Amino acid sequence: MSDATSSKLSRRKLLKGGAITAGVGAASLAMPQVSRAETMTLRMQSSWSSSDVFHEMAADYVSRVEAMAGGRLQIDLTPAGAIVGAFQVQDACSDGVIDIAHTVAAYWYGKNKAASLFGTGPVFGGDPIQMLAWVHHGGGQDLYDELVQDILGLNIVGRFGMPMPAQPLGWFKEPIESADQLEGLKYRTVGLAADLFQAMGSAVTQLPGGEIVPAMERGVLDAFEFNNPTSDRRFGAQDVAKNYMLGSYHQANETFEFIFNRDMFEELPDELRAILEYGVEASATANLSKAMNLYSADLQGLIEEDGVNVQRTPQSIMEAQLAAWDEMIDQLTGEDEFFAKVVESQREWCERVVFYSLMNGPDYKLAYQHYYPGKIDF
Secondary structure, eight states: OOHHHHHTSOHHHHHTOOOOOOOSTHHHHHSOOOOOOSOEEEEEEESSOTTSHHHHHHHHHHHHHHHHHTTSEEEEEEOTTSSSOGGGHHHHHHHTSOSEEEEOGGGGTTTOGGGGGTTSSOOSSOOHHHHHHHHHHSSHHHHHHIIIIIISOOSEEEEEEEEOOOOOSEEESSOOOSGGGGTTOEEEOOTHHHHHHHHTTOEEEOOOGGGHHHHHHHTSOSEEOOSOHHHHHHTTGGGTOOEEEEOOSSSSSOEEEEEEEHHHHHHSOHHHHHHHHHHHHHHHHHHHHHHHHHHHHHHHHHHHTSOOEEEEOOHHHHHHHHHHHHHHHHHHHHHOHHHHHHHHHHHHHHHHHHHHHHHHSOOHHHHHHHHSTTSOOO
């Protein structure tokens, strides 16, 4: 049978395919029974352009899954817009238009603001790695499942991947020295971060990454953030602004979200479902290692080759962000019982886990300043 023919077989027929018996008698006892079906091709779309490092990170997941599946799974990965828009991948997965999506939960917070708590919510001291641990061991996965399946009634299963380094305050035409300078700025961000910057006086527009630079060129935006030095540099942020402010609480613990069509996921043989699921964890390690290498190298490129003025966001601005978060938390927890339940779970987790981390961890900044004096001044 040709690959093209096998890929057209119905999903259920493939998923329900019987095991190949190794033999009879002693031979069958000597070999384990492993369910084997024809090669299955899954359709996957990311929320990123093909040139974005995030799409490259989605491809890291694909390569690991295909290698572990030993030829039984193939994943056809396409970039944002190939099948649906960047913000529409969740619905496409639920409807079976695609089988897998690689995105972030903030992209669908318009359905329920609690979505943004799974990556772009308030910061109670927990860093991205600690908040990914909350998903696995602090009840976060159960709360996510309750949101997408029970409250929203979507036909999906979701898992969380790379814990992203905290996102910069963003790109500005002039350096930002106080929170007052955010007032009136036409600014791009997504998720609850949009509410946060609106509370601080900005006029916020939510756009996919590929639309940001054209919006800056047309004057639709005065300033923006996307995610990291590599993504920003690849789509030309340095060509439309020269002031890059690092350090912010608006999106300080986001992770990649992998969305699977629930019918496809639950009907897979156990071993293939496990490969899809634990491939997310494998990609998280690969992606974070890649991020440390590329993000740091591109930050140096922005400074040394592109003439970008890179500065640390003043602490006073981050303090103003925390104050704005406080007001938003009080409002949203009073309006939505589920939102309040997630926030309380995160608070309890951070009180215990971050206490351990801060008490146990050495002062890495002190060590850096000891060996590289004069490199940082904050």
